[in-house]
Amino acid sequence: MKNTLTIRLLSIVLIALGTSCGDILDVKPESVWESDSFYSNPQEAEIALAGIYGVIASDFGYGRDLTISLEAGTDEMYYNRSANENWGYAVYRNTPSDDETSNLWTNMYEAINLSNLFLESISPSSFETEEAFNALVAEARFLRALCYFNLANYWEEVPLRLTSSKGQDDNHAPAASLTDIYAAIVDDLTYATEHLPHPADNSFVSGRAHRFAAHGLLARVYLKMSGYPLNENHYQKVMDHCEVIISDGYHQLTSNADTTGYRQVFYDLIGGNYNTTEVLFEIAFQNLRDQGLLDVDGRHGNLNGINFGSSNTLGDPNGYAMAGVYPSLANLFDKANDKRYQWNIASYKRTGAGDIIRVASELSIRDFCPAKFRRWEPLNYADLDVEGENESYVALESSPSQLYRNFTTINFPVLRYSDVLLMYAEAANEVSGGPTSLALEYLNEVRNRAGLENIEAASPVVAADQQLFFEELVDERARELCFEGIRRFDLVRWELLGDKLAEAKTVVEGHPDFSSSNQDHLSIIRPANNFDPSKHLSLPYPLVEVTINQSLNQKESYQ
Incomplete structure (x- = not known):
């Protein structure tokens, strides 16, 4: 049987590549496209590849589910709608029939199947050079x-x-062992490190993968394999791949004397500017939107952003603010000196009447929200202390006159250089039985950019002890990488998810504003109350999958 691609996919990826209307009309109007003729030249191969990016950037991938709704329910953010449990996994009341579970599963396998089809259909004879192929x-x-x-x-x-x-x-396939899965991942990424371009090469296209993104992802894979559930020791490999990136010299932390380098990284992501020296790989919603690919949805800054109040006006940077921030995350920051604190966590909101005011309490669940991917900020921060209506604000996305109510054009960082530095520091601490000079240096690079002094000066005992240094990295990764879809990954591999949820609950219940009769306050601690380590360290297989796939049985904890 010949593989087919629907005409819908073709039209999507043609738009993603910026193909003109005239070019589309020149394409033979088939109802389906057979794979043995689809990749007959480099342009068609590029079109198909763009289609894969479009799939993983959708609402069911990096646009929402993978990075927001399924990432809530850690010690950094929670689902803040107390009247319902629509984000089931965030409150640990999820079932195999949840949409977010089946949607992410389907999305990832759709992209995998398109990748497989691409690899089977592309031919080296269509390219002038082996390198391009x-x-x-x-x-x-x-x-x-x-x-x-x-x-x-x-x-x-x-x-x-x-x-x-x-x-x-072909749908009837059993679950493979983690050993086989990670072997396939490592094999693919190793090939990518050998054949993807350097980000400084003329052939590199911003918003797409390059060789150092592959090295960085390999480091993250080996870090995961070193923790739960495999608990193998691959820390030296983590260091090796991080060192390839660091020693090349292309990548570095962003420095900006006018604001802060940290803030500038996210201004660039929000404004659609490619900062390829710090951001190794990002999902380019801005580019996809510019090309008219309207069913590729980014929700960053909307669902996990600053409350904008109710507005139906076209061009307003709406923020539904459906994720709240745990006070325990706020407590990790040196609030007076760490320049990341005010950027990462909302200190202001806009009311429905148009008044921009300060957030009243860390337990104001719809106001104390993530701010890292903010869509807007006050034109004058002094207005926060002045009562009034229709106060001015600045829309930060690249086309403020064309803002969407529900979707944003904010690019999402999958891997940043600061993560590379922190991964190296963690691995070196494990390999050497304590922090090495390079581990300290790389942690200090991240701290210094945030306005903090070297860890040796701030806490000499931490800088000299393996366990205390690890605990410092646990906190530092939260401060630096919060809301970037990494915290759950970290806490599970460290086997700390349950402990950190319990700590977050303790901080909430001990907060001076907490009331045991306030349903909003009680909703904040739902994750800790519902979490069961025997089932919630992984998701159940989607009900539709175990129904169709006769070789896949549901996990015992979800039967």
Whole structure:
């Protein structure tokens, strides 16, 4: 049976590549496109590859589910709608029939199947050089590895499909071992490190994968393999891949004397400017929106952003603010000196009447929200202390006159250079039985950019002890990387998710504003109350999958 691609996918990816209306009209109007003729030249291969990016950037991937609704319910943010449990996994009341579970599963496997189809259909004879052919193959393998890594993080053992689906029988696949899954991921990413371009090369396209993104993702994979559930020791490999990135010298932390380098990184992501020296890989919603790909949805800054109040006006930077911030995260910051605190956590909101005011309490669940991907900020921060209506604000997205009510154009960082530095520091601490000079240096780079002194000066005992240094890195990764879709990944591999939820609950209940009769306050501690380590360290297989896939049985804890 021949593989087919629907005309809808073709039209999507043509738009993603910026193909003109005239070019589309020149395409033969088939109802389906057969794979043996689809990748007959480099342009068609690029079109197909853009389609894979479009899938993982949708609402069911990096646009919402993977990075917001499924990432809530850690010690950094929680689902703040007390009257319902729509984000089931965030409050640990999830079931196999939840939409967010099945949507992410389907999204990742759709991208994997398109990657497999791409790899089976692309031909070296269509390219002038072997290098150009290998680079596109490497990019498809990078995306396939990324999707399998996400699946393994959330579900652990999953079916391993390395060829495209050609019929219904291909759906019947058992869950592979984690050893086999990670071996496939490492194989794909290793190939990507060898054949993807350097970000300084003329062939590199911003918003797409390059070789150091592959090295960084490999470091993250080996870090995961070193923790729960495999608990193997791959820390030296983590260091090796991080060192490749660091020693090259292209990547560095952003420094900005006018604001802060940290703040500038997110101004760039929000405004659609590619900061390729710090951001190794990002999901480019801005570019996809610019090309008219309207069903690729970014919700960053909307669902996990600053409360804007009710507005139906076209062009207003709406913020539904459905994620609240735990006070325990706020307590990790040196609030007087750490320049990341005011950027990461909302200190202001806009009322429905148009008054921009300060957030009243850390337990104001719809106001004390993530601010890292903010869509707007006050034109004059002095207005926060002045009562009034229709106060001016600045829309931060690149096209403020064309803002969408429900969707944003804010690019999402999958991997940043600060993460590389912190991964190296963590691995070096494990390999050497304590912090090495380089581990201290790389942690200090991240701290210094935030306005903090070296860890040796701030806490000499931490700088000299393996366990205390690890605990410092646990906190530092929260301060630096909060709301970037990494915290759950970290806490699970450290086997600390239950402990940190309990700590977050203790801080809430001990807060001076807490009331045991306030339903909003009680809703904040739902994750800690509902969390069961015997079932909630991974997701159940989607009900639709175990119904269709006769070789996959539901996990015992969800039967």
